Amino acid sequence: xxxxxxxxxxxxxxxxxxxxxxxxxxxxxxxxxxxxxxxxxxxxxxxxxxxxxxxxxxxxxxxxxxxxxxxxxxxxxxxxxxxxxxxxxxxxxxx
Amino acid sequence: xxxxxxxxxxxxxxxxxxxxxxxxxxxxxxxxxxxxxxxxxxxxxxxxxxxxxxxxxxxxxxxxxxxxxxxxxxxxxxxxxxxxxxxxxxxxxxxxxxxxxxxxxxxxxxxxxxxxxxxxxxxxxxxxxxxxxxxxxxxxxxxxxxxxxxxxxxxxxxxxxxxxxxxxxxxxxxxxxxxxxxxxxxxxxxxxxxxxxxxxxxxxxxxxxxxx
Numbered sequence: 317x318x319x320x321x322x323x324x325x326x327x328x329x330x331x332x333x334x335x336x337x338x339x340x341x342x343x344x345x346x347x348x349x350x351x352x353x354x355x356x357x358x359x360x361x362x363x364x365x366x367x368x369x370x371x372x373x374x375x376x377x378x379x380x381x382x383x384x385x386x387x388x389x390x391x392x393x394x395x396x397x398x399x400x401x402x403x404x405x406x407x408x409x410x411x
Numbered sequence: 412x413x414x415x416x417x418x419x420x421x422x423x424x425x426x427x428x429x430x431x432x433x434x435x436x437x438x439x440x441x442x443x444x445x446x447x448x449x450x451x452x453x454x455x456x457x458x459x460x461x462x463x464x465x466x467x468x469x470x471x472x473x474x475x476x477x478x479x480x481x482x483x484x485x486x487x488x489x490x491x492x493x494x495x496x497x498x499x500x501x502x503x504x505x506x507x508x509x510x511x512x513x514x515x516x517x518x519x520x521x522x523x524x525x526x527x528x529x530x531x532x533x534x535x536x537x538x539x540x541x542x543x544x545x546x547x548x549x550x551x552x553x554x555x556x557x558x559x560x561x562x563x564x565x566x567x568x569x570x571x572x573x574x575x576x577x578x579x580x581x582x583x584x585x586x587x588x589x590x591x592x593x594x595x596x597x598x599x600x601x602x603x604x605x606x607x608x609x610x611x612x613x614x615x616x617x618x619x620x621x622x623x
Contacts, residue, residue: 338418345420345475346579352468353586385417406419407485 320370325377333378337385340371413474420478421572425489425565430502432561433490434520437507439557439573440483441517441525444549446573450476452530452546456539459611462594465536465587469543472580479573484515486569536610540588544581551577598622 325333347364354360375385383399384390390400439445453473460466491504491513499508506522517525531542554574561567592605599620601607608616 334418335422338421341416341418342420345471349468349471349475349579349583352471353464353583353590355464386414388414400417403417406417407423407481407488409424409489 320373322373322377325374326381328377330382333374333381337371337374337378340367340374343367344371413477419482419485420475421482421569423482423485423489423569425486425563427563427565428490428492428494428498429563429566430491430494430499430504432563432566433487434504434507435557435560436483436490436566436570437487437518438520439550439553440480440487440515442519442523442553443526443529444546444553445517445519445525446476446479446483446550447517447525448527448530449546449550450474450480451527452532453543455532456543459534459536460539461536461610461614461617462591464590465540468583468587472583475576475580479576482569482573486566487515488513490566534609534611536591537588537605539611540584540591543584544588547577547581547584551581595620 320336325336328336344364344367347360347367351357351360351364375389378385379389379392380394383393383395383403387400390397393399441447450473453469453476457466457469457473460469491499494502494504494513496508499505499513507516507518510516519525530546531539533539533542551574554570554577557570558567558574561570591610595605595610596602599607601620608620610617
């Protein structure tokens with residue numbers, strides 16, 4: 317799997333970056349369900365760590381440019397708390 | 412503790428409102444085999460589950476079901492958004508509209524409000540995990556039936572994702588059930604009788620059987 321760096325995420329259009337975040341979250345979640353009952357599967361653990369690194373980089377780039385997706389990151393956004401509180405919720409398709 | 416992520420697990424973007432379809436899909440929010448029931452079932456069953464790995468599995472799948480609840484609600488919300496009262500009535504939404512306008516309220520396709528009587532938490536690991544496997548297949552059947560009647564590609568794409576997750580969860584719960592049974596046959600003085608005691612309740616028997 318080709319790893320993407322934070323630099324490449326900082327150029328990416330918003331919807332594509334969000335898609336990368338969802339893909340990494342989903343991969344980690346699905347691997348996590350498997351790892352719950354297969355705690356020592358080295359291959360699964362390696363893939364989990366890879367997706368985690370990609371998610372961290374993508375989330376940092378997203379938060380910086382568009383606002384936080386998690387409340388804990390809300391203060392990290394240059395646009396302040398409003399970038400967390402006033403961005404649309406994900407059921408509103410405008411975003 | 413739970414924390415919120417401000418994104419759907421899989422995106423929902425409906426371009427054509429359709430209240431008739433919303434009325435079918437809402438069954439996977441508040442119906443007998445819907446996502447609300449699924450998450451309540453797993454999150455409540457966790458406490459007495461005998462193995463920590465299985466407590467983890469119920470936590471993680473129960474949490475994913477909360478995200479599915481949010482996706483089904485997003486479908487219903489977008490499918491009914493911007494319609495006039497006349498359009499809602501013409502599309503068969505009048506009875507829901509009278510009580511809830513277009514607010515999201517968990518009911519089945521036939522309008523029966525959500526009931527916890529559709530789920531169980533028995534405090535017996537084998538019974539609970541078997542129920543969970545059945546629940547995933549029942550939800551899969553409901554999604555199959557929605558796919559038979561829904562012709563909007565935006566809706567079908569989301570429903571296909573949700574349907575696939577039911578199959579994955581069925582596999583994971585199946586492995587969880589086998590995990591308990593394998594541990595019992597490896598260590599227990601009753602290797603061929605997984606019903607010799609309740610692994611969730613008769614803790615001293617379980618610990619002894621596991622050699623602890």
